[in-house]
Amino acid sequence: MDKEKENRVSITVIRRLPKYYRYLGELLKKGINRVSSQELSELTGFTASQIRQDLNNFGGFGQQGYGYNVEGLYYQLGKILGLDRTYNTVIVGAGNLGQAIANYKGFEDAGFKVLSLFDKNPKLIGLKIRDIEIRDVDELEDFIKENNVEIGIITTPKENAQEIADIYMKSGIKGIWNFAPADLKVDDDVVIENVHLNESLFTLSYFLKNKSDYVKN
Amino acid sequence: MDKEKENRVSITVIRRLPKYYRYLGELLKKGINRVSSQELSELTGFTASQIRQDLNNFGGFGQQGYGYNVEGLYYQLGKILGLDRTYNTVIVGAGNLGQAIANYKGFEDAGFKVLSLFDKNPKLIGLKIRDIEIRDVDELEDFIKENNVEIGIITTPKENAQEIADIYMKSGIKGIWNFAPADLKVDDDVVIENVHLNESLFTLSYFLKNKSDYVKN
Numbered sequence: 001m002d003k004e005k006e007n008r009v010s011i012t013v014i015r016r017l018p019k020y021y022r023y024l025g026e027l028l029k030k031g032i033n034r035v036s037s038q039e040l041s042e043l044t045g046f047t048a049s050q051i052r053q054d055l056n057n058f059g060g061f062g063q064q065g066y067g068y069n070v071e072g073l074y075y076q077l078g079k080i081l082g083l084d085r086t087y088n089t090v091i092v093g094a095g096n097l098g099q100a101i102a103n104y105k106g107f108e109d110a111g112f113k114v115l116s117l118f119d120k121n122p123k124l125i126g127l128k129i130r131d132i133e134i135r136d137v138d139e140l141e142d143f144i145k146e147n148n149v150e151i152g153i154i155t156t157p158k159e160n161a162q163e164i165a166d167i168y169m170k171s172g173i174k175g176i177w178n179f180a181p182a183d184l185k186v187d188d189d190v191v192i193e194n195v196h197l198n199e200s201l202f203t204l205s206y207f208l209k210n211k212s213d214y215v216k217n
Numbered sequence: 218m219d220k221e222k223e224n225r226v227s228i229t230v231i232r233r234l235p236k237y238y239r240y241l242g243e244l245l246k247k248g249i250n251r252v253s254s255q256e257l258s259e260l261t262g263f264t265a266s267q268i269r270q271d272l273n274n275f276g277g278f279g280q281q282g283y284g285y286n287v288e289g290l291y292y293q294l295g296k297i298l299g300l301d302r303t304y305n306t307v308i309v310g311a312g313n314l315g316q317a318i319a320n321y322k323g324f325e326d327a328g329f330k331v332l333s334l335f336d337k338n339p340k341l342i343g344l345k346i347r348d349i350e351i352r353d354v355d356e357l358e359d360f361i362k363e364n365n366v367e368i369g370i371i372t373t374p375k376e377n378a379q380e381i382a383d384i385y386m387k388s389g390i391k392g393i394w395n396f397a398p399a400d401l402k403v404d405d406d407v408v409i410e411n412v413h414l415n416e417s418l419f420t421l422s423y424f425l426k427n428k429s430d431y432v433k434n
Contacts, residue, residue, distance in 0.1 A: 175424075201394060
């Protein structure tokens with residue numbers, strides 16, 4: 001195992017970080033300043049030792065006998081997750097799902113600004129979702145280059161998804177959030193995060209059928 | 218470790234099954250009858266030995282020197298995933314996301330039929346998405362009981378999600394597909410599958426910032 005791999009934080013740990021971040025944000029809203037790993041365990045369902053281990057990957061945030069300072073840990077986790085800055089994003093595919101994402105203010109509040117939706121359907125082009133315009137997908141490449149777009153979202157049918165990913169890469173985008181039920185081929189320097197809703201639903205039906213395998217997650 | 222836990226198939230294996238199922242479906246459409254674990258490895262990105270191990274959890278599907286029969290394995294995996302039957306579902310929250318799910322024919326094709334959407338917004342009640350009516354959430358409990366609904370989908374704001382989960386459970390639903398950014402408290406015999414979009418997006422921004430931790434998934 002080479003050095004790089006050795007130091008790599010595992011994907012299961014990384015996927016727990018946003019959950020810690022969310023719970024800490026909720027504690028902060030309630031005015032709670034201090035939390036023990038035991039209390040975090042009760043909230044998140046992960047064990048206290050798991051939580052301590054996870055957070056130790058990124059530095060020693062807690063103090064023995066004190067626990068964690070909520071505001072400090074929230075801030076640090078936000079920084080680790082790259083949430084201490086904003087990102088310009090675009091969405092290709094202005095159907096219901098694309099519109100749902102554009103409409104959800106929570107992403108913007110977290111720093112992800114949707115600058116524009118794109119579609120090839122002439123009936124949609126020119127419409128606005130909140131104040132976000134739907135543009136012709138032919139303008140996509142120029143728009144990305146002119147507006148410093150860093151994250152490209154794909155909510156097209158699967159048949160069009162690779163083509164859009166290719167335009168994203170050609171335009172310099174390094175982060176793709178893909179909702180199409182397809183595994184896209186991307187360059188090594190491009191990060192892709194898939195939301196495969198079909199697979200999530202099939203996991204649910206698996207567990208309905210095989211309840212003894214079910215673990216709360 | 219008790220016997221039940223010992224025999225439990227791990228969640229990471231289970232989450233790979235729908236992916237195998239999808240790829241096998243695509244091979245089948247192309248008229249390919251036979252596939253080796255090596256070929257499946259090239260398609261899915263998992264190693265051939267991982268694939269063989271995963272499938273061995275459920276029985277010996279492959280034959281040394283032959284590989285897998287595509288149609289047979291597709292059928293068996295479908296059965297394991299509980300896709301050899303249909304499910305009645307309802308959606309509470311008829312905003313863009315709820316409408317997107319109702320509109321997506323792929324779920325219905327896989328056996329998940331959305332019988333009705335529900336909302337409390339009088340402007341939405343009575344409208345139809347495809348041929349699916351939006352009803353008053355006050356009718357939810359009766360509707361579920363009268364229509365043998367087995368899966369409840371939640372696409373409400375997080376503030377309403379627990380209340381809806383409680384109605385689902387009271388009405389006898391054992392499977393919840395939750396899109397609200399909240400961890401819901403459910404009875405031990407209820408299976409819940411969360412799609413936390415915020416967490417997925419934050420994982421993307423983490424990887425954009427920490428590319429050396431990125432593993433294709």
